[in-house]
Amino acid sequence: MEQDDPAEALTELRERRPGAWELLQVAAGSGLAAYAVWALLLQPGFRSVPLRLQVPYVGASARQVEHVLSLLRGRPGKMVDLGSGDGRIVLAAHRCGLRPAVGYELNPWLVGLARLHAWRAGYADSVCYHREDLWKVNLRDCHNVSVFLAPSVLPLLEDKLQAELPTGARVVSGRFPLPTWQPVAVVGEGLDRVWAYDIHRGGPAGQAASGPGSASVPGVPGSHVG
Ligand SMILES: C[S@@+](CC[C@H](N)C(=O)[O-])C[C@H]1O[C@@H](n2cnc3c(N)ncnc32)[C@H](O)[C@@H]1O
Numbered sequence: 718m719e720q721d722d723p724a725e726a727l728t729e730l731r732e733r734r735p736g737a738w739e740l741l742q743v744a745a746g747s748g749l750a751a752y753a754v755w756a757l758l759l760q761p762g763f764r765s766v767p768l769r770l771q772v773p774y775v776g777a778s779a780r781q782v783e784h785v786l787s788l789l790r791g792r793p794g795k796m797v798d799l800g801s802g803d804g805r806i807v808l809a810a811h812r813c814g815l816r817p818a819v820g821y822e823l824n825p826w827l828v829g830l831a832r833l834h835a836w837r838a839g840y841a842d843s844v845c846y847h848r849e850d851l852w853k854v855n856l857r858d859c860h861n862v863s864v865f866l867a868p869s870v871l872p873l874l875e876d877k878l879q880a881e882l883p884t885g886a887r888v889v890s891g892r893f894p895l896p897t898w899q900p901v902a903v904v905g906e907g908l909d910r911v912w913a914y915d916i917h918r919g920g921p922a923g924q925a926a927s928g929p930g931s932a933s934v935p936g937v938p939g940s941h942v943g
Contacts, residue, residue, distance in 0.1 A: 797854075804835060861887055
């Protein structure tokens with residue numbers, strides 16, 4: 718039936734209930750759009766990484782970044798963020814004096830974004846972002862390591878860190894703790910929580926601390942042992 722009055726046509730349109738076919742089309746369209754975003758923007762670079770080691774991008778919260786820095790501030794030596802995303806932790810680390818600050822990230826879009834942020838902040842030549850698989854990076858010269866990765870990959874990461882990091886290095890893990898190591902300090906609550914671990918000569922990290930009094934980070938308000 719022809720509908721000449723626009724107001725009536727609008728009312729009719731509002732009252733009309735979508736059919737099952739239309740709902741199915743909307744659902745399929747949204748699913749396809751979500752897949753396209755995932756495949757084009759979030760997934761590139763990961764073809765060579767086994768599915769069980771793939772970790773999606775989720776940016777650290779502002780609180781989480783603060784907590785990471787509270788556990789690393791003032792420490793000497795190279796700082797790296799493994800899976801650096803848009804580079805927010807690396808940039809903040811450089812700003813608070815950790816030098817050099819380096820990010821390793823597989824997703825080329827995120828590496829580009831991180832470089833853009835650094836350039837806009839005036840640190841294009843000071844911070845460094847590599848498009849590299851974190852599992853292939855040698856950590857022998859890294860004294861400060863930040864990670865925010867999925868719990869499923871953390872057991873394997875523990876092995877890599879233990880095998881490669883020098884004595885005295887510190888690892889901070891955001892949102893999820895390393896599964897078997899004992900933290901020397903924990904800061905924050907809920908999703909913003911960050912755990913710190915120190916690498917000691919021989920034995921698992923954190924367990925060679927020289928006594929109960931040594932298991933805290935001086936000058937970090939609110940930190941406690943996990
Ligand atoms: C949860 S996000 C954390 C991003 C950033 N560190 C932050 O805290 O904002 C994890 C990041 O690790 C990256 N990633 C996952 N597996 C990787 C790998 N094998 N090599 C390099 N980067 C990886 C992902 O692309 C993603 O950007």
